[in-house]
Amino acid sequence: MxxxxxxxxxxxxxxxxxxxxxxxxxxxxxxxxxxxxxxxxxxxxxxxxxxxRFATNTMAVYGGVTSKPANGYQVGRGIELNDRDITITQSALFADYVDKVSPVLYNGPYTLVFKSQHLSTYLCACNPDLLDMNKIELLFGRFINRNDITMQRKTIVLAAAHARELLNGGEDYASLLGKTVTGGGITWLVVGVYKTDRSAQRVEDYVPISTIQTLHNKRNMVGQINFSFHGLTTREENEQFEKTYRAALNRAHKAAPDDESSIWIWNRFTQxxxxxxxxxxxxxxxxxxxxxxxxxxxxxxxxxxxxxxxxxxxxxxxxxxxxxxxxxxxxxxxxxxxxxxxxxxxxxxxxxxxxxxxxxxxxxxxxxxxxxxxxxxxxxxxxxxxxxxxxxxxxxxxxxxxxxxxxxxxxxxxxxxxxxxx
Amino acid sequence: MLIELRGIHKTYDNGQPLHVLKGIDLGIDQGEFVSIMGASGSGKSTLLNILGILDNYDEGEYWLDGKLIKNLSETEAAHYRNCLVGFVFQSFNLINFKTAVENVELPLYYQGVSRKKRNELAMHFLEHFGLADWATHYPNELSGGQKQRVAIARALITQPRILLADEPTGALDSKTSVEVMNLLTELNRTEKVTIIVVTHESGVANCTDKIIHIKDGVIGETTMNEQHKASVFGTATIMK
Structure with missing residues (x-):
């Protein structure tokens, strides 16, 4: 050699x-x-x-506008998701695949005020399960919990970017915990701060969904359903599941089962x-x-x-x-x-x-x-x-x-x- | 018989067929010192190439040391050349970017001999030929006689059965030619090396014990020359 x-x-x-x-x-x-x-x-x-930014095994479901006449209704009827759709999602029908379910209701814009600082934001009303689905990384405090939901507490989890603005550029986010901020004429108790990075597109603050539903008298409205799932590994399986799921929701809203524009499904896995x-x-x-x-x-x-x-x-x-x-x-x-x-x-x-x-x-x-x-x-x-x-x-x-x-x-x-x- | 040729025919076909060897029968014994003489174009170089397994032949049989040398693959031919044959050329054919000792040990490299061992052996051979001081010199720093002695050392290092010399004095002056021929004679006498010299100089041929004349592709007369009186120019000279 x-x-x-x-x-x-x-x-x-x-x-x-x-x-x-x-x-x-x-x-x-x-x-x-x-x-x-x-x-x-x-x-x-x-x-x-x-x-x-999101767990890949999740789907987001939105209401749309019907494109097919059904049950005596004409086309062009708006569909709004409600608590019943949550129940359907959690029902035995889909229990083989669906894990956690969280309703999501965007609200706003609100002006959040802390001392002399204020900023404009959307409040994302949800339940505790969204934490994993949206890969939210808490820096301080906690996320929305079950008690917040059942007691309809006015708690808020702030984005780090917002916490920084409210502190006038300060970095001591932990000091906000236990303090209150006002927004939309309501006083919110800060229970947590989560991490945001520069590339995040829209920064939102999380509040309990039950609180928002009560405050705005939207008892049943959920806006959007997020849920995580398992056992759907191929494109075919996913399409089959989406088809059955869409049909179930369509029936509940008296729309044609195969109407693709009345219910929008955003499957992050196939995406x-x-x-x-x-x-x-x-x-x-x-x-x-x-x-x-x-x-x-x-x-x-x-x-x-x-x-x-x-x-x-x-x-x-x-x-x-x-x-x-x-x-x-x-x-x-x-x-x-x-x-x-x-x-x-x-x-x-x-x-x-x-x-x-x-x-x-x-x-x-x-x-x-x-x-x-x-x-x-x-x-x-x-x-x-x-x-x-x-x-x-x-x-x-x-x-x-x-x-x-x-x-x-x-x-x-x-x-x-x-x-x-x- | 160490070497036995039976009815060797060789035809070159460069556009026009050229029948160079027309049935050569030849036997050479172990320890002989033979020269092959002939004019240019007589076929003596072709014969030497066949003897040295550098070329193949069309008809007949060539036995070397009991092995039939026929239709060999390139790799087999290389192997036999490496162990059975040593070459000495008119133009030395040393590798210019290698020192004397590196040139001498090259055949052993192709036998897979370890670096240290082949270096020792090569130095031993160079010493034997009085070239120890020149071991690390490159060929262009050596005289013609020294180069030819390095070439002879390289040819002998694998202890081949035959030493083939193609016009070994062709590029040397008369004094050096005598030295080289004396060296070959000595190797034949003391080490019993079988030597075949191809030449067209009668003085060179006269140094050998047997002169085989080749003419137009066939063997003419074979002169026994134990007395070394074949040269018309006297016994002790090499014609130049």
């Missing part, structure tokens, strides 16, 4: 400039591949951040499947683009190795005359090709990763205003260990491919012809 590397080193030393130029093409190919994948990852991470498909596609496209760039480098290596074989014809003839088998000669060329590709490939990979880090520190930190929402375009635009391993394998394959035709040419050299060359 050591002998083989010495041979390669000798050969590279004799042709420094040529090797460097060839290596540059390979390094450039890998550099582009890494930067493309890094940028792609950044885009997709930003994308995923939005999706990550996620769709997104996964999209990201897979993007990732594959980036790999293909990167590999095409790399092909240029490989052709360069192949070209150089052919010239090397031509130059060393006589030497290979001597080696064969004193007993080198064709495979020994092939090994020399292949190893040199793989070495050049791998060495410069790694240089390219290293530079590509540096470029990714630079991207992370510049573009990755900035965000843009998009329809009034703050959106980060790049989140962590780097490549992971898996890709590094993948690239290593790719480089070895590429080097072998580049070397195979020159190596075969070298192995076919006939000693008597090579020795007669001067």
């Amino acid at each position: 050591k002998d083989l590397f010495e041979e390669i080193w000798e050969s590279i030393k004799r042709n420094k400039l040529r090797t460097a130029l060839t290596g540059f093409a390979v390094a450039w190919g890998i550099f582009m591949l890494i930067v493309l994948l890094g940028a792609g990852n950044g885009l997709m991470n930003a994308f995923m951040n939005q999706g990550d 996620n499947m769709q997104m996964d498909k999209g990201t897979h596609f993007i990732r594959r496209a980036l790999w293909i683009l990167g590999i095409f760039t790399l092909v240029g480098g490989i052709v360069g290596v192949s070209n150089i190795m052919l010239i090397t074989v031509k130059e060393r014809t006589r030497e290979f003839g001597i080696r064969k005359a004193i007993g080198a088998s064709p495979w020994e000669i092939m090994k020399l060329i292949l190893a040199e090709s793989v070495s050049i590709t791998a060495l410069f490939g790694y240089i390219g990979m290293f530079l590509g990763m540096v470029a990714c880090e630079v991207m992370k520190m510049t573009v990755g930190q900035s965000s843009v205003e998009f329809f009034g929402e703050t959106v980060q375009l790049f989140v962590n635009p780097t490549v992971g260990l898996g890709i590094s391993v993948g690239v290593t394998i790719l480089l070895v394959i590429a080097g072998t491919l580049a070397g195979i035709s020159p190596a075969m040419k070298a192995a076919r050299i006939r000693p008597i012809e090579a020795l007669n060359e001067t």
Whole structure:
């Protein structure tokens, strides 16, 4: 092995400039591949951040407008979800799949006031089960609990972004616990503060649903039903469940069972499947683009190795005359090709990763205003260990491919012809 | 018989067929010192290439050390060349970017001998040929005679059954030529190496014990030359 590397080193030393130029093409190919994948990852991470905000095994159900006449009603009748729909969702009919159910009723906008600070917000009325479904991460205090619901307490869980505004930029969110804020002419007791990040689209504060229903005399209204489910793993299963579920709700509202616009179902699980498909596609496209760039480098290596074989014809003839088998000669060329590709490939990979880090520190930190929402375009635009391993394998394959035709040419050299060359 | 050729035919086909060897029958014993003489185009180089397993032949049989050398794969041929045959060329054919000692140990590398062992052996051979001081020199730092001695050391390091020399003095002046031929003679006498020299110089052929004349692809006369009186230029000179 050591002998083989010495041979390669000798050969590279004799042709420094040529090797460097060839290596540059390979390094450039890998550099582009890494930067493309890094940028792609950044885009997709930003994308995923939005999706990550909810547990993926949940569905949100809204009322819509009928599109089919049924039971003597004409089309265009608005449907509002109510407590009965909650009961249907929790019934034995769907017990095989449905886990937790929470009604959600958006209310507002309200102006929340604390001391001299005030801000405008929507109140999201819900029950305790929404905590897991919306992946709400509490920083201080607690979430809405059962007692809040049954006793119709006027408690509120504030978003960290709002707590900060109410504290006039202060960070001591815990100091708000036990204090009261006013909103919509009602005094609310702050029981918790939950974490919000910059990329969150709409920030809301949580209150018990029973309180809102009573206050606004919307006894039965729920606005939206969120529920988590299990056991629906394929697209077909999900569609089948949605169909039965929609039919049940439609019947309860005297709409046609197959009316798709009277009840809207937003299935985050299938949504996620769709997104996964999209990201897979993007990732594959980036790999293909990167590999095409790399092909240029490989052709360069192949070209150089052919010239090397031509130059060393006589030497290979001597080696064969004193007993080198064709495979020994092939090994020399292949190893040199793989070495050049791998060495410069790694240089390219290293530079590509540096470029990714630079991207992370510049573009990755900035965000843009998009329809009034703050959106980060790049989140962590780097490549992971898996890709590094993948690239290593790719480089070895590429080097072998580049070397195979020159190596075969070298192995076919006939000693008597090579020795007669001067 | 160490070497036995029976009815060897060889035809080159470069557009027009060229019948180079037209039935060669030849036997060479262990320990012989033989020269093959002939004009250029007589087929002597082709014969040497076949003897050295560098080329194949169309008809006949070639037995070397009890093995039939026929229709070998490239890898088998390489293996036999490595263990059975040592080559000495007119133009030395040393590898320029390797030092003398690296050149000498190269055949052992292809036998898979360890680095340390082959280096020791190569140094031993170089010492034997009086080249120990030149071991780490590159071929372009050596004189013609030194280069040919390195080449002979490389040819002998695997202890081959035959040593094939193709015009070994062709690129040397007369004084060095004598030295090289004396070295070959000594190797034949003391180490009992079987040596076949191809040459067109009668002085060189005169150093050997048996001269085989080849003409137009067939073997002419074979002169026994134990007395070394075959040269018309006298016994102690090599014609230049």
